[in-house]
Amino acid sequence: MLVATFNVNSVRTRLPILEQWLRDIQPDFIFLQETKTQDQFFPVYPLYEMGYESFFKGEKSYNGVAALVKKNIQGVEISFGFNDSPDEKNFDTRVLTMHYKNLTVLNTYVPQGKSIEHPDFEVKKNFLARVKNLIAKEKNNLFLWLGDLNVAPDDIDVTHPENKRDHVCFCQEIREVFNETRKDLLDLLRLFNKNPGVFTFFDYRVKNPVDRKIGWRIDHMLASESLAALASNCWPDVRPRTWERPSDHVPLIAEFNFV
Numbered sequence: 001m002l003v004a005t006f007n008v009n010s011v012r013t014r015l016p017i018l019e020q021w022l023r024d025i026q027p028d029f030i031f032l033q034e035t036k037t038q039d040q041f042f043p044v045y046p047l048y049e050m051g052y053e054s055f056f057k058g059e060k061s062y063n064g065v066a067a068l069v070k071k072n073i074q075g076v077e078i079s080f081g082f083n084d085s086p087d088e089k090n091f092d093t094r095v096l097t098m099h100y101k102n103l104t105v106l107n108t109y110v111p112q113g114k115s116i117e118h119p120d121f122e123v124k125k126n127f128l129a130r131v132k133n134l135i136a137k138e139k140n141n142l143f144l145w146l147g148d149l150n151v152a153p154d155d156i157d158v159t160h161p162e163n164k165r166d167h168v169c170f171c172q173e174i175r176e177v178f179n180e181t182r183k184d185l186l187d188l189l190r191l192f193n194k195n196p197g198v199f200t201f202f203d204y205r206v207k208n209p210v211d212r213k214i215g216w217r218i219d220h221m222l223a224s225e226s227l228a229a230l231a232s233n234c235w236p237d238v239r240p241r242t243w244e245r246p247s248d249h250v251p252l253i254a255e256f257n258f259v
Contacts, residue, residue: 001258002027005107005219007148007201007249011035011066014247015043017240021251022050025237028070030251031096032056033109033148035064042066055096063093065107065147076100082130091127103227103258104138106131108147113168121168124150125177132181139184142258143224148249150218151178153187156196157217169218185222188234188254200236201249210241219252230256 004027008014011032022030035042035058042056051071055078058064069076077099081092096107108131113124135145152170155161164170189198199215206214221234234254241250 001256002029002253003105003144003146003221003256004030004251004253005033005146005148005221006030006251007033007109007219007247009034009247009249010037011064012037012041012043013245015046017243017246019046019050020243021237021240022047022052022068025251025253026051026070027253028073029098029100029105030068031098031105031107031146032066032068033064033094033107035066036061037064055098057093057096059093063109065094065096065109067096067098067105067107069098073100082134084130084133088126088130094127103142103144106134106138106143106145106147108145108149110148110150112150113174115168116166116171116173118168121174124168124174128177128181135181135184139224140226141224142227142230143185144221144227144254145182145185145223146219146221146252148218149178149220151175152216152218153178153182157199159197159199159214159216169216182222185224186228188221188223188228188231189217189236189252191228191231192234198236199238199250200252202238202241204248210238219249221252221254223254227256230258232257 052068056066057080081090098105111124113121200219201216202209
């Protein structure tokens with residue numbers, strides 16, 4: 001079973017890339033972030049023609065999450081938002097949960113936070129605290145947390161870490177919050193690749209970032225111990241970043257021995 005996560009940075013703009021990549025890799029499930037489109041404009045038909053059912057919740061120009069599921073896979077249940085408190089924002093265009101057999105996948109687009117001094121930084125930390133509560137309920141099951149999590153947890157996850165100590169996605173405080181959030185989960189990529197310079201985000205403002213290996217690892221796949229035991233590989237596919245009109249993120253893929 002192949003599972004992938006991909007911040008597409010507009011699913012309609014990136015549809016040619018998504019179609020080309022799906023034809024090549026043919027994952028069973030792919031979870032999208034930052035789809036940036038209202039639901040009535042989501043490209044349901046072309047994706048269906050490629051063999052995928054689409055589940056999505058979006059808004060104009062911002063946010064948006066989706067799950068694409070191969071049509072031959074039956075029994076998938078999807079929900080949106082945290083659904084944990086009527087007193088807090090539900091984030092239904094940033095949080096998607098899929099249940100399939102005894103597997104649960106949590107797809108999140110974690111708020112970036114803007115800056116350490118900005119009120120959105122507190123929103124980001126609270127968002128991660130709510131994810132932690134969800135993980136606590138699922139950690140003993142087959143559980144996968146994936147998506148654009150907007151945190152690079154270690155020095156090897158960024159180029160020139162010494163220049164990024166005050167960045168909202170790399171400062172010590174957010175790394176500590178993130179590490180506490182994920183403490184019961186295993187980092188699938190690091191199970192199979194402990195090398196520095198393995199990135200999932202390449203800034204548009206940098207010339208030839210893939211060739212020069214200038215990037216960030218802020219997209220993740222974090223698994224419960226029981227699910228990690230079924231994993232046989234995990235890797236980022238940087239090729240789409242070199243294609244015409246790419247997203248600034250690349251797909252991250254994991255392979256599981258799961259029936």
